[in-house]
Amino acid sequence: MAGHRQVILRVTxxxxxxxxxxxxxxxxxxxxxxxxxxxxxxxGAGKTTLLNAISGIIKPxxxxxxxxxxxxxxxxxxxxxxxxxxRTFQIPNIMPGLTVQENIWLGINSKxxxxxxxxxxxxxxxxxxxxxxxxxxLVGLADKLDELAGNLSHGDxxxxxxxxxxxxxxxLLLLDEPTQGVSPREIDKFISVIKKxxxxxxxxxxxxxxxxxxxxxxxxxxLDHGKVIAQNLPAEIxxxxxxxxxxxxx
Amino acid sequence: xxxMINSWSQMRYFKLLIxxxxxVGLILLGLFSASGFLSLLIIMIIYSIxxxxxxxxxxxxxxxSLGHSLFFGLxxxxxxxxxxxxxxxxxxxxxxxxxxGAVGGLVVGFLAVRVTEAYHVILTAxxxxxxxxxxxxxxxxxxxxxxxxxxxxxxxxxPVKLSVYDPETNFFLVLAFGLAVYLFLRRLVGTxxxxxxxxxxxxxNRMVSLGYNVYYYKLAAFIAASMLTALAGALYAVRLRxxxxxxxxxxxxxxxxxxxxxxxxxxxxxxxxxxVLFTVFQIYVSDWWTHYLILFGVLILAVLRWAPKGVMGYxxxxxxxxxxxxxxxxGGSSASHLKGY
Numbered sequence: 001m002a003g004h005r006q007v008i009l010r011v012t013x014x015x016x017x018x019x020x021x022x023x024x025x026x027x028x029x030x031x032x033x034x035x036x037x038x039x040x041x042x043x044g045a046g047k048t049t050l051l052n053a054i055s056g057i058i059k060p061x062x063x064x065x066x067x068x069x070x071x072x073x074x075x076x077x078x079x080x081x082x083x084x085x086x087r088t089f090q091i092p093n094i095m096p097g098l099t100v101q102e103n104i105w106l107g108i109n110s111k112x113x114x115x116x117x118x119x120x121x122x123x124x125x126x127x128x129x130x131x132x133x134x135x136x137x138l139v140g141l142a143d144k145l146d147e148l149a150g151n152l153s154h155g156d157x158x159x160x161x162x163x164x165x166x167x168x169x170x171x172l173l174l175l176d177e178p179t180q181g182v183s184p185r186e187i188d189k190f191i192s193v194i195k196k197x198x199x200x201x202x203x204x205x206x207x208x209x210x211x212x213x214x215x216x217x218x219x220x221x222x223l224d225h226g227k228v229i230a231q232n233l234p235a236e237i238x239x240x241x242x243x244x245x246x247x248x249x250x
Numbered sequence: 251x252x253x254m255i256n257s258w259s260q261m262r263y264f265k266l267l268i269x270x271x272x273x274v275g276l277i278l279l280g281l282f283s284a285s286g287f288l289s290l291l292i293i294m295i296i297y298s299i300x301x302x303x304x305x306x307x308x309x310x311x312x313x314x315s316l317g318h319s320l321f322f323g324l325x326x327x328x329x330x331x332x333x334x335x336x337x338x339x340x341x342x343x344x345x346x347x348x349x350x351g352a353v354g355g356l357v358v359g360f361l362a363v364r365v366t367e368a369y370h371v372i373l374t375a376x377x378x379x380x381x382x383x384x385x386x387x388x389x390x391x392x393x394x395x396x397x398x399x400x401x402x403x404x405x406x407x408x409p410v411k412l413s414v415y416d417p418e419t420n421f422f423l424v425l426a427f428g429l430a431v432y433l434f435l436r437r438l439v440g441t442x443x444x445x446x447x448x449x450x451x452x453x454x455n456r457m458v459s460l461g462y463n464v465y466y467y468k469l470a471a472f473i474a475a476s477m478l479t480a481l482a483g484a485l486y487a488v489r490l491r492x493x494x495x496x497x498x499x500x501x502x503x504x505x506x507x508x509x510x511x512x513x514x515x516x517x518x519x520x521x522x523x524x525x526v527l528f529t530v531f532q533i534y535v536s537d538w539w540t541h542y543l544i545l546f547g548v549l550i551l552a553v554l555r556w557a558p559k560g561v562m563g564y565x566x567x568x569x570x571x572x573x574x575x576x577x578x579x580x581g582g583s584s585a586s587h588l589k590g591y
Contacts (some may be wrong), residue, residue: 095448098452106460111461
């Protein structure tokens with residue numbers, strides 16, 4: 001894969017320190033365009049912190065983040081989003097008091113940059129409404145567009161988050177535990193959605209469910225104590241002795 | 251009635267009907283009321299403009315300013331000083347009042363928007379308090395606590411010149427401004443900018459991750475609210491034909507907060523309801539008990555206990571729940587679109 005595709009994200013010697021403690025400690029990762037990369041590791045390994053540093057929520061203490069050839073290290077999250085990095089969060093991070101379509105609409109509006117339309121009603125913008133409907137359909141929330149986001153089930157809120165991230169039309173999607181807390185019968189829905197979005201996007205995904213990791217990822221990176229301890233194909237990674245020791249527990 | 255409001259589009263017409271009824275009622279009151287009652291209505295409409303401005307900031311853009319007396323006073327002085335010193339006409343002076351509010355909003359907002367919650371409250375209150383003290387001491391310019399009286403110039407509409415010394419003219423002028431502000435905000439909160447403000451209110455961090463520079467949007471809300479507050483201050487000065495440093499008093503920062511909290515935060519009708527409740531209480535209850543504010547305090551506690559989103563928030567919740575039940579019964583959607591409009 002590496003030979004055919006371009007590197008879309010290159011993380012070099014990335015360090016994130018909280019006080020004296022390095023939560024991310026010299027991480028080097030290269031993500032290729034069109035890839036689904038799984039990031040796994042035990043709790044406290046620094047996975048979410050790494051995603052936060054890439055997306056600009058946390059300013060790294062050292063190292064570089066290069067996205068599509070541009071150094072975006074320490075860029076504020078709204079600017080890294082505009083560069084094409086969209087993300088979801090471990091705990092659904094939505095606007096609970098707004099409807100599902102308004103949540104998606106806010107993403108589409110951000111991408112299309114039409115906030116200063118003084119007298120046009122947001123919900124009557126035909127092109128935006130169409131995009132909202134398409135995204136709603138894609139994640140299986142088409143029949144819930146009028147519901148308040150806060151009233152959705154946990155699984156549907158996670159799907160809404162994915163729709164919001166997709167609405168930004170970024171090149172790279174950072175998914176933080178997309179199936180966390182989702183019921184087993186909903187997992188297949190998530191796998192299908194992630195596969196669908198990976199047809200046009202690159203995905204870097206933190207995931208604990210090994211069935212999901214093995215089922216859809218192209219490559220798996222394992223993090224422990226802030227360092228990359230292994231990186232391999234899904235079928236190979238489960239046989240890595242160190243990974244079995246620190247993460248798989250066998 | 252229950253069948254009438256069983257869907258969102260019908261609810262929209264129902265709301266428009268209420269607005270029309272209230273407007274016709276106000277026009278009739280303007281034509282046939284005694285001057286004392288007219289004066290009360292004028293004050294309530296001016297307060298409503300102030301309350302709507304404050305709700306735009308607190309209820310839509312989630313900024314709990316406790317220093318808006320600054321813009322109320324700036325609007326009043328922006329109106330009075332050009333008339334007094336340079337004999338400006340009504341519209342030019344009003345323009346200056348709005349400009350003073352906008353510039354004041356830009357300067358204070360530049361600092362205050364960077365901080366949130368308690369820090370925002372403290373910073374805005376501090377700045378307004380400093381300006382209040384300065385205004386009290388800058389007697390040659392502001393008249394201090396004694397204030398400045400002025401003759402309001404006629405309001406010119408082409409060949410027509412109207413005098414605000416006539417109570418009916420004053421009422422209809424203020425009503426026109428009140429209606430314009432209400433309709434403007436009603437439209438604004440439905441535009442992309444309004445929806446972005448609501449998104450910031452709901453989840454500011456998520457809006458950042460969606461690519462919004464929330465600082466600029468919050469600053470825009472701060473400036474817009476400051477301008478409308480200045481408009482209220484200017485109209486209040488015109489009504490009294492007087493302005494003093496007391497326009498900057500802390501009380502004028504607390505009042506809009508109370509109106510909005512009691513009436514219904516994040517709704518457009520709520521602040522007006524809050525103004526009516528408070529003013530009626532102030533005028534009529536104070537007649538039989540000097541310490542009426544104690545009763546009003548109890549009323550605020552009761553509202554916060556049983557209707558945390560204010561009177562209109564309670565009404566909207568009730569209607570939403572009812573509509574959801576009707577929707578479920580008829581197999582329809584349980585759409586809840588009322589919030590924010």
